[in-house]
Amino acid sequence: MKKYIHPKWYTKVPVLFExxxxxxxxxxxxYLSVEILAKVHPAYQKKLETTLSSPADKFNKKYKKSTK
Structure with a gap:
């Protein structure tokens, strides 16, 4: 077996955010640093507006009858 081919393992590495x-x-x-954290990202907090619509919504919008 070859010696010294495995990387050094650090047991206590702090993960930093800001x-x-x-x-x-x-x-x-x-040393580990992250740029995006689920606690502060808008997508994980459901603060982003979704612009996706279902096929039923598209159908109703296309064939909407006037209510006058």
Missing amino acids: NNVIYITGSTSS
């Missing part, structure tokens, strides 16, 4: 430690994990990297 210079705040989120949690501690193990990794082959001594």
